[in-house]
Amino acid sequence: IAQALLEPFFARLAEVHGYRRVILGSLAIFFAGTILCGFATTFWTMLAFRAVQGTGAFYSAMLLYVNHSRPAEERPRAFATFSITITTGWIAGIVLGGWLDTFLEIHAIFFVMAAMAGATIVLSIAFLPRGQEEARIIAAAREIGAETGSPGQEGATDDLRGLATGGWHRKRDFILLNAINFARNAVFQAVLSFLLFYISIFLASWGLPDGMKGIVILPMVVTYIAFILLGGARAVLDRYGKAHIIAISLVVLVPFLLSYGFFFQAMVTLPYEDNACVIWFLFLLFTTGCAAGFGLPQAPVTTLSMEYLPARRAGYLAGLFNMVMFLAGAIGPVVFSMLVDVEQIDLLTPPFLSFAGTGLLIAIVAILSMRLREAGRKRQDG
Numbered sequence: 001i002a003q004a005l006l007e008p009f010f011a012r013l014a015e016v017h018g019y020r021r022v023i024l025g026s027l028a029i030f031f032a033g034t035i036l037c038g039f040a041t042t043f044w045t046m047l048a049f050r051a052v053q054g055t056g057a058f059y060s061a062m063l064l065y066v067n068h069s070r071p072a073e074e075r076p077r078a079f080a081t082f083s084i085t086i087t088t089g090w091i092a093g094i095v096l097g098g099w100l101d102t103f104l105e106i107h108a109i110f111f112v113m114a115a116m117a118g119a120t121i122v123l124s125i126a127f128l129p130r131g132q133e134e135a136r137i138i139a140a141a142r143e144i145g146a147e148t149g150s151p152g153q154e155g156a157t158d159d160l161r162g163l164a165t166g167g168w169h170r171k172r173d174f175i176l177l178n179a180i181n182f183a184r185n186a187v188f189q190a191v192l193s194f195l196l197f198y199i200s201i202f203l204a205s206w207g208l209p210d211g212m213k214g215i216v217i218l219p220m221v222v223t224y225i226a227f228i229l230l231g232g233a234r235a236v237l238d239r240y241g242k243a244h245i246i247a248i249s250l251v252v253l254v255p256f257l258l259s260y261g262f263f264f265q266a267m268v269t270l271p272y273e274d275n276a277c278v279i280w281f282l283f284l285l286f287t288t289g290c291a292a293g294f295g296l297p298q299a300p301v302t303t304l305s306m307e308y309l310p311a312r313r314a315g316y317l318a319g320l321f322n323m324v325m326f327l328a329g330a331i332g333p334v335v336f337s338m339l340v341d342v343e344q345i346d347l348l349t350p351p352f353l354s355f356a357g358t359g360l361l362i363a364i365v366a367i368l369s370m371r372l373r374e375a376g377r378k379r380q381d382g
Helices: 002-017 019-038 043-055 059-069 072-100 106-127 131-144 158-164 168-206 210-232 234-240 242-269 272-295 298-307 311-341 349-381
Strands: none
Touching: 002 019, 002 043, 002 059, 002 311, 019 043, 019 059, 019 106, 059 072, 059 311
């Protein structure tokens, strides 16, 4: 929540004072907060220091830097790479956390995180643009992107001009796209919390050591990387379009839904020793579907959202876009916990909610893609 609330502020700061300064400052705050977490002695001090961590809100500044520093033809692949580092790192952390928990206590894990944050700061100092190079990127974004949401792209489509000048139906489309994406991310977090909760119970009953429990998420990590790469590949996007790529995720979710109930039924009724292959096959099937359904749309949705941002307000809107994404990540597990407490959720509820959310997202992106495509044809004909 601390990070979500400060995303718009830091995004705007990056536009005014430069990406390098804001990103390095945010990383330094995150580094300091992580060190403090390592020395926390009570729940409330841990909570306060975690809030300090979240104050280092650099995600939107990085997103703007990627958008402004890459030509239009390279942007989908850049956003895909950006998504891979964030989402795969987040899920892989669950796997590594289960392993590190075998060797380290909770305070030591924060020092491991601080070391990684320090390495990120060193790499950022070495590779982020500075001086005249950074000034050139900012100036190009302001000058060329004055009427469009895609700085560096020659010519603005009618849709982008309409959004920049206040066309309400285009703003409504942008709000609707991100509202659906917010709901989809919230459901994803709830589904993941749900899976981790029940799978940990079943694994405990099988007698696996704590350090091995994180490995159950490994298939999801592998498939997440594969499908985000597919969704972000420029050739695929250019040939088939964003809506078609995102539609594939709905198809891949079908085996996820079919195998979900079978998997948990097998875990409950079949002896693990005699049916391990069947149980792990069903598990791999539904984790693949989950990863595809949620991982595949991420890069195209981000690309489409950034295309709709008028450059003169890109900082604020990119910050708001990421603010609702982080809030979704906070709300999902809370809603899941509340539903479990009042016993209003069953095994089949989360996957069907995710199926519905992904379907709505596909419909919205399909409509927006068709509008952009039609506007592009008009511009070419004109």
